[in-house]
Amino acid sequence: MEKLELANVTFTWLKGGVSHLDGGAMFGVVPKPLWTRKYPVNEKNQIELRADPILIQTGGKNYLIESGIGNGKLTDKQKRNFGVEEESEVEQSLEALGLTPMDIDYVLMTHMHYDHANGLTKEVNGEFVSVFPNATIVTSEVEWEELKNPNIRSKATYWKENWEPIQNQILTFKEEWNHSLFKMVHTGGHSNGHSIIIIESEGETVVHMADLMGTHAHQNVLWVMAYDDYPMDSIAAKQKWMKFAADKKAWFTFYHDAFYRAIKLDEQGEIISAVKREK
Template identity: 70%
Template sequence: METLQLNHVKLTWLNGGVTHLDGGAMFGVVPKALWSKKYPHNDKNQIELRTDPILIQQDGKNFLVETGIGKGKLSDKQKKNFGVTEESELLHSLEKLGLTKENIDYVLMTHLHFDHACGLTEKVNNEYVSVFPNAEIIVSTVEWNEMRKPNIRSQNTYWKENWQSIESQVVPFEKEWVKGKIKMVHTGGHSDGHSILIIEDDHEMIIHMADIMPTHAHQNPLWVMAYDDYPMNSIDAKQKWLQFGIENQAWFTFYHDAFYRALKWNEHYEIVESVKRER
């Protein structure tokens, strides 16, 4: 498992499963001739996308960023449609670190699309229960409201199986949520309630842009997904936080990227440091 260690904060990437989605959808209006130079695709025009949660350890507390695609949660048809070649081994990853699901204190959800939220619940005795019973689940108020009352577009990704049994654990926030060195900021864009994470540890910084910059190949502010509900909001947020991060020599971390866990860009958008995923 790859790690990124700051002075007082440690990040570890866990195994949450893998999907393969259409490259055209993932890069929106960007021509294939351009995006395919940045990120490889298979013969079905699909690109590999991890769904790997990040364990953040700070001040004796365990924070989980996203929860993967779950295990035994998707039907065979869904697995085929989403190009799932590997389901989540999240709990096994925690075991390797000497942790159990009961040791998770906070689950930080940048948004609640199925590929981020399926790991929140599991079926036991034919009913869904919370996977992380002792955790507070942190998500923006806007996202939480839409999760429970999706519209005609979002109902395909906001599933009742992923929220009904964890409702009592959810702690919604309006604009920001802060715990120690970790801050969540509501940005909108990919979804109306989408949020990012900012970690400031002494003179070091991490920015987790979640799905407004799902992979390193989405660094260009104009390269946004066709899946984004509010693409101009994604572009505005990406411009703002990319500039802020580069000015502060921040690490940018990824949940979906199949090649990089984290990296730093200089002012010319050249990679100067990186943590690569072991393949």
């Protein structure tokens, strides 16, 4: 498991599953000859996308960013359509680190689409239960409300089995949530309730842009997904927070990227430091 170790914070990437989605959808209106220079594509026009939660350990607490693609929730048809070749091994990853799901104190959910939230619950004896029963699960108030009351578009990705078993663990916020070294900021864009996460410690800054910058190839502020519900909000948020990250010389961390776990960029947008995913 890959790690990024800063002064008093350790980031470890767990195995949360993998999908292969249409590259055109992932890069929106960007022409294929441009985005394929940045990110590999297969013969089906699909790109590999991880769903790997980030375990953050600091101050004697265990935080998780996102929850993985889960196990047993996708039908064979969904697996085929989403190119899912591997489901979650989060519990096994935690065990290798000497932890169990009971040891997770907080799960920080940037949004609650199925590929981020499926790992929050699992089926036991015919009922769905919380995977992280001792955790406070944090997401924006807007995201939580849409998860429970999806519209005609979002009902395909907001599933009741991902929220009903955990509703007593949820902590929502309006614009920002501040806790210890963490700040979650509601941005909208990818979903109406989408948030990013900022971690600052000992002069180091880490920005988790979530699906506003799903992979290292999405750093151009205009390169947004066709999956984004509010693309102009995505662009505005990327302009604001990527400038913030540049000013702070911050690390960017990724949940979906199949090649990089974390990167630092120079003023020209070139990668100057990186934690690469070990295949």
